[in-house]
Amino acid sequence: MEALSAGQFSLVYNAFSFGIATFAAATLFFWFGRSQVSHHYKTALTVTGLVTFIALYHYWRIFASWGEAYEVANGVVVTTGVEFNRAYRYVDWLLTVPLLLIELILVMRLAQSETVSKSLKLGGAAALMILLGYPGEVSAGIDSTRMIFGVLSMLPFLYIVYSLYSSLGEAIDRQPEGVRGLIRLARNLVVVSWFFYPIVYFAPFVVSMSGGTSIAVIEVGYTIADITAKAVFGLVIYAIAVRKSEIDAAKA
């Protein structure tokens, strides 16, 4: 099938294993961190760890699926006929992308009603974005189904980006001065890391994506984007929770 070189196969294989190790370590770090922040921020860290835990589960499955899809003998890569299950990523995002936005909302510690309404709006839009992308991703080829669902999926995506800078931006302005910069960083990290996903989704319409190089770029790229959006982002959430706990303690 695809002309994947042994080097490309190994690079992706090792990137997935790197993902497993990173997400496992990140999960434990965030959950250990729960005991070091005030009780107001424990739920934010629980959810931060859940996001990397769910990613860990899926990278475990993705890694196994990759190993079943290809066989390497004497430096030559051949497909086994078992298809690499690309959809694990969508199953992962359906859970983690709404939770990512919710952990950012939780660590801000807004009024209860605002937390609930913002979580439902942003989390709901995120779930819709992923659900709309799925039929396009699993459709047979580079066709109108992929294009239509891709465009539909961009609508909630743009709504989320807009909300993160408009209504959430205003809520950030009301945060204590000492953490405002960190919260803006977390918000920007979400947006920047997310832009990789639609680029990969629409790229096949522009350039051929069937060769080994394309597959390696996509899979390694997704892995880097996932680590940035979940583990690195989670570190910023952790830093915010620690800083806010200190600010609260200083006030009391």
Next chain:
Amino acid sequence: MEALSAGQFSLVYNAFSFGIATFAAATLFFWFGRSQVSHHYKTALTVTGLVTFIALYHYWRIFASWGEAYEVANGVVVTTGVEFNRAYRYVDWLLTVPLLLIELILVMRLAQSETVSKSLKLGGAAALMILLGYPGEVSAGIDSTRMIFGVLSMLPFLYIVYSLYSSLGEAIDRQPEGVRGLIRLARNLVVVSWFFYPIVYFAPFVVSMSGGTSIAVIEVGYTIADITAKAVFGLVIYAIAVRKSEIDAAKA
């Protein structure tokens, strides 16, 4: 056997994997949440997490059974001769359905004698409902055995629905004002999500349920119903436990 397309096979496969990830994440969330509620509500959250933990175990088995029942090679799905074990769902429900009702009763923090009597009545009726459904589900075909046990199973089902609105409804009216709405939401969520199960059970008497589309609708539908009745319902129980802990603390 059944004409299952590769897309339908994958959709069900991914839905089961989604179930595994969701129930694992939900279990951890509920058990972490134990430290954030007063000691009166810890048992409710223990049980809430047990329900999703038991579901996690069964979805793990169901996922494996699905993978063993079919083989996909180059986009074509064929049955392997190993039967997909539908009965795992009944084993799951026999444990989780009584526990679901018990977690709702526990989070209400009724008088001890009322907790015990309501748990025995509702939990017992729920176990009876599942036990009566089982012989119909595993019977050879769409026959009188399925119909008779289905009808018998509906008797405890209707008793539970009636109780949730009569005697449990009165107990809800005595709950603190700030949580009454949430408890009613939890109660309604149980009833609404449960109606999917008898519909699927009796549907074969009305329409042919053997094609790939039917199988996909049933399995994905069960997964959504299970996630709603266990994980989403559990989130409402968690919210009730947090709110009641706050109300108790404000009173003291």
